Amino acid sequence: MKFLKSVSRYMKPYWDKYIIGILWLVVIDTTVIYVPQIMRNFANDYQNGMLTKDRLATYALLTLGAAVLMSIGRYFWRVCLFGSARRIEYDIRRELFEHWLKMDRDFYNHNKVGDLMAYATNDINAIRNFTGQGIMMSVDSSFMLIFTLVMMVRTSGLKLTVLTLIPVPFSAALIISYGGMFFKIFKDRQVAYAKLSDTTTEAFSGIQVIKAFVEEDHANDRFEEANQNYYQKNVNVIKKTTFLFPLMVLMAGLSYMLVIYLGARYVINGTISLGDFIAHYSYVGIIMWPARSLGMIINMIQQGSVGMERIKSMLKVEPKIKEPENPIALPRNKASVEFKNVSFKYPSSNRYALRNVSFKLEDGKSLALVGKTGSSKSTILKLIFREYLPDEGEILIDGVNVADLDLNMLTEKAGYVPQDNFLFSESIAENIAFAFDEEIDQKYIEDAAKMSGVYNDVTSFKKGFDTILGERGVTLSGGQKQRVSIARALIKNPKLLVLDDSLSAVDTDTEKVILDQIAKLQSTMIIVAHRISTIKNADEILFLEDGAIKERGNHDQLVELDGEYNQMYQNQLLESEMEAWDE
Structure with a gap:
């Protein structure tokens, strides 16, 4: 997609950091997937009367080791991924500011300070969120989904895995179908923020004039209008996007219900062990993270896409007065x-x-x-x-x-x-x-x-x-x-x-x-x-x-x-x- 192609230009200098961060994510995901297997073996040993003090200590140490490894890994992936996102934010903001310094007076005659501030704050922040948290969630959820499905099939079989995850594809399809709507509402919110920023900046810059002419009420009305507009756009975003999270909770509830009902029957019938059931139940909880994160990822992609589109359109604006290709130097000791x-x-x-x-x-x-x-x-x-x-x-x-x-x-x-x-x-x-x-x-x-x-x-x-x-x-x-x-x-x-x-x-x-x-x-x-x-x-x-x-x-x-x-x-x-x- 265009957005990913555009943002990859800024990510390219930090590919090594992203690779290191992603490798640590994979290590953490593998560890997370391994923890239910510890619980599975623990439950099976208990069910079969094979749980000894030595094995109990081993399971406890393995659980502690997994926690330590995940703590270390989370530190390093945050430094690599979120640190790179902050560098990208810095690079884009610097490029944008340098571009503005090259612009001629006519540009500033037609672009308000508040609008420019919105580009340098909200739009760039949206891009940073995607290049940091968005990338992390995309990679993490992808690996987690694949690893978890593999382990679920290996642990309790393909049939139980498919039956307990029936709600997930439906919720994912519904979320994806709303992508175009998200782009529009996020863009409307960015425009409203620019208007609010401009109104506020103008009021502060002209506060002496406002007070001298006793125009506080008029200034307040203008601010109230812009503030109300931004509020309504935010409410619209919340109304249109908040349904995603309750939907994920509902899908998770349906999956847990199927696990308890079908999994218990499988245990009673002897098809799977108690440890398999516990591990499968844990894996359903784990796989809900990729499902829940899908909505958040789409939100970040759409917000970042809006921000990137606005930044690109701004960077494409050329100054009407340009430096000549071969400028002629002037003598320093005279002026005519x-x-x-x-x-x-x-x-x-x-x-x-x-x-x-x-x-x-x-x-x-x-x-x-x-x-x-x-x-x-x-x-x-x-x-x-x-x-x-x-x-x-x-x-x-x-x-x-x-x-x-x-x-x-x-x-x-x-x-x-x-x-x-x-x-x-x-x-x-x-x-x-x-x-x-x-x-x-x-x-x-x-x-x-x-x-x-x-x-x-x-x-x-x-x-x-x-x-x-x-x-x-x-x-x-x-x-x-x-x-x-x-x-x-x-x-x-x-x-x-x-x-x-x-x-x-x-x-x-x-x-x-x-x-x-x-x-x-x-x-x-x-x-x-x-x-x-x-x-x-x-x-x-x-x-x-x-x-x-x-x-x-x-x-x-x-x-x-x-x-x-x-x-x-x-x-x-x-x-x-x-x-x-x-x-």
């Missing part, structure tokens, strides 16, 4: 950016976000992007870092088309401060030094903090740079988060520095200090801002409107032009004067 007649529209839109945009930013120069909200300033930055590719025109980084370059080299020599200012739930020092895999000198962290104007804020905290931030940096103010994010970019001493409205939460005095410090780096800089004071000293300013360049020049030239830029500038001057008057 050029747009040649670039037009672009987002995948989910028919409207162009950028229209025929052209500019050239020389090494060591600064470029500012300004305009009203929605004028596609940030879109230009996304195209530079190849989050998307243009529909028309060319984007050149150091003279190399962005589609052909080694993107890692660009990101290594670039410092990027996005609007989001995302911070991790780690210390401030770890957030600033995020770009470095190895531990770096504390001095570099402090120097970057000084350049970004956040040093004094950090040192005022009780634990200083070792202060652990809350989720997404929630324990810091907006301005502090922005400045920590800037320090994270500056510590790289970037040749290309990109600031996407990264000074909006700081006052103009702090802004000036930060910009003066940044100027000392002599980096090529692209800065997006709404505040004119942030970008007035840039070598070139592009005023964007509706995705096109409407005005361009330096600050003085644009003021003299007396267009949209100057109008924005005059409005901001007036606002500043009014604020000063109010103070």
Whole structure:
């Protein structure tokens, strides 16, 4: 079947462990089958008056030896089989995470965090259950079934064996016939779990907004709906699968009834001995395990099959932006950016976000992007870092088309401060030094903090740079988060520095200090801002409107032009004067 073929790829590196584990299972199964023979011989000796103290001691020691051997064997098969299943779980989760890291922004625009979490938890857990417990039960029940049937026939004959096991094939056939239904209900449950996970994650991420707008009731209703849906799907699974276990108990009861009725008659007639009857009775109990496990095995196969199908479908998703086969390296000591007649529209839109945009930013120069909200300033930055590719025109980084370059080299020599200012739930020092895999000198962290104007804020905290931030940096103010994010970019001493409205939460005095410090780096800089004071000293300013360049020049030239830029500038001057008057 497709599922077994797919999962065998992950099991292949651990075949030796599986073989060792299976061999121990066979040893245990053989021992389990042998125990009723001890009881059989014991009963026959007692019935025939041949039970002596020495034989009694021998039977006791054999029983103890079997228990010790089974204990040792169970330890080793658990280590081999369950340990391998955990390794497979680790391998799949790592492969899935590495795959997600390669995906482009459009992928994350269309896949919610909760859905992705369901893949990394429930789906992989279902696969692990099959590769561990499922494999164990399949092998164990198969060997146990074969060995037990052989011993039953040898002990009490074929006729009694067949008669006492009549209920078993009927229950097995019924269980197998429900396989398709199980697949559907397990898949429905996985989808419901993904929805619940997404709803919960979204609520926790936006808890401040929910409370600020007094939307707790609405958030609770959404969670209740998702929770109720997941509950109903679980109840449906329980209703559809729970009948298997009572059915197995019923079949076992019927088999025991037949053993007692028919076996007793065989003993009375002298066809079999009392010891044969006791052994046969024990074997019926043993063979019920393979029969009962059949339902559990089918459940695990179906759940694992659903999980594997979802994981495979996720791994098949290809990023729309791929690394070139032979990427071109970039020089490390300079950075220039050029747009040649670039037009672009987002995948989910028919409207162009950028229209025929052209500019050239020389090494060591600064470029500012300004305009009203929605004028596609940030879109230009996304195209530079190849989050998307243009529909028309060319984007050149150091003279190399962005589609052909080694993107890692660009990101290594670039410092990027996005609007989001995302911070991790780690210390401030770890957030600033995020770009470095190895531990770096504390001095570099402090120097970057000084350049970004956040040093004094950090040192005022009780634990200083070792202060652990809350989720997404929630324990810091907006301005502090922005400045920590800037320090994270500056510590790289970037040749290309990109600031996407990264000074909006700081006052103009702090802004000036930060910009003066940044100027000392002599980096090529692209800065997006709404505040004119942030970008007035840039070598070139592009005023964007509706995705096109409407005005361009330096600050003085644009003021003299007396267009949209100057109008924005005059409005901001007036606002500043009014604020000063109010103070």
